[in-house]
Amino acid sequence: MTTFGTFVSGRRKQLGISQKDLAGMILREEDGVAISPQYLNDIEKDRRQPTSDHMVEQFAKVLRSDADYLYFLAGVLPADIRNKAMTPEAVVERFKAFRKS
Numbered sequence: 210m211t212t213f214g215t216f217v218s219g220r221r222k223q224l225g226i227s228q229k230d231l232a233g234m235i236l237r238e239e240d241g242v243a244i245s246p247q248y249l250n251d252i253e254k255d256r257r258q259p260t261s262d263h264m265v266e267q268f269a270k271v272l273r274s275d276a277d278y279l280y281f282l283a284g285v286l287p288a289d290i291r292n293k294a295m296t297p298e299a300v301v302e303r304f305k306a307f308r309k310s
Contacts, residue, residue, distance in 0.1 A: 213282040218253040220272045228253070234271045238263035262288045 221231050232249040236242065238261050251257040259265045265283055269276035280287045295303075 211282060212255050213258060213279065214253045214255040216282055217268060217272065220274060224272065231271065235264060235267045258283055
């Protein structure tokens with residue numbers, strides 16, 4: 210089963226990027242500081258998850274991957290979906306439709 214971490218690790222290696230270099234390209238939204246190589250290692254080993262939409266989007270851009278797929282692997286809904294005002298019934302209906310496809 211592919212996880213966010215295994216995808217990031219595999220894609221990073223496929224693109225020939227070191228952990229240190231990739232960590233330097235992923236900035237935290239709150240302060241604009243790059244994540245540490247240890248933090249990236251924790252993500253790749255599935256000990257941590259990205260902490261924001263901003264971080265997921267950066268991984269997608271740097272790894273030349275679709276952000277929606279990375280959101281799926283991280284187990285989070287993108288903000289544009291998450292922030293829609295939906296009734297509980299509408300949410301359940303959409304999940305059922307997703308499961309059918």
